[in-house]
Amino acid sequence: MRCRRGPRLRAQSLGLAQRAYLPGDREAHKSPRRTDGCRSLSGHDASAVPFTVNGVAYYVVIFDQGPAWIDSLPMRAQQDWAGHAKFMNSLTADGFVVLGGPIGDGTRHGARLIVKSDTEQDVQERMTDDPWARLGLLVMESIEEWEVLLSSEPDD
Numbered sequence: 001m002r003c004r005r006g007p008r009l010r011a012q013s014l015g016l017a018q019r020a021y022l023p024g025d026r027e028a029h030k031s032p033r034r035t036d037g038c039r040s041l042s043g044h045d046a047s048a049v050p051f052t053v054n055g056v057a058y059y060v061v062i063f064d065q066g067p068a069w070i071d072s073l074p075m076r077a078q079q080d081w082a083g084h085a086k087f088m089n090s091l092t093a094d095g096f097v098v099l100g101g102p103i104g105d106g107t108r109h110g111a112r113l114i115v116k117s118d119t120e121q122d123v124q125e126r127m128t129d130d131p132w133a134r135l136g137l138l139v140m141e142s143i144e145e146w147e148v149l150l151s152s153e154p155d156d
Contacts, residue, residue, distance in 0.1 A: 053153060056116050058098070058146040059123050065109040068136035075102060075109060083131035091115075096126065111138065120145065 070078065078084075091097040100113035117123045123143050132138040 053148045053151050057118060058148055059115050059117055059120065060144045060146050061113040061115055061123060061127065062141040062144070063111040063113075063138045064141050066132075066136040066139040069109055069138075078132070078137055079135055080131045080137075084137075087130050091126065109138075114146070 068079070075081070088097065088100065092100070096115055096117065098114040098116060100111065102109060102111045104110055115123055117126075120143050124140075127133060127140055130138065133140065
């Protein structure tokens with residue numbers, strides 16, 4: 001038997017067991033089990049080509065409020081809200097941003113984006129053009145490759 005390697009391959013083609021986890025499930029924090037006798041993708045080389053769904057690589061971008069954020073002002077009253085909103089709307093219209101928005105209870109501003117991109121470097125470069133990043137209102141904490149195991153998107 002020949003094992004197919006490489007994070008670009010879809011979960012189904014790799015023989016990963018398809019399963020949704022329930023709260024309290026002991027297996028919830030383990031990598032999916034291969035059903036074809038080959039090793040799992042967990043721990044694959046992060047410099048390799050990203051894992052994809054229907055040929056699309058996804059990343060999770062985590063932001064925290066920056067030093068210029070004024071706690072006493074609501075989000076839409078921060079400096080250059082209109083510029084930030086226009087920038088984010090353009091990324092969404094381009095299909096780069098899939099989902100995004102603030103998280104938490106509002107005591108500290110943080111945000112998450114799910115983006116489509118070929119590389120982490122592309123994500124970094126595109127996000128530096130955000131007016132709020134240039135003003136120090138948002139700080140990008142991390143960009144993480146997202147290995148999507150569950151999706152309602154139809155197979156190509």
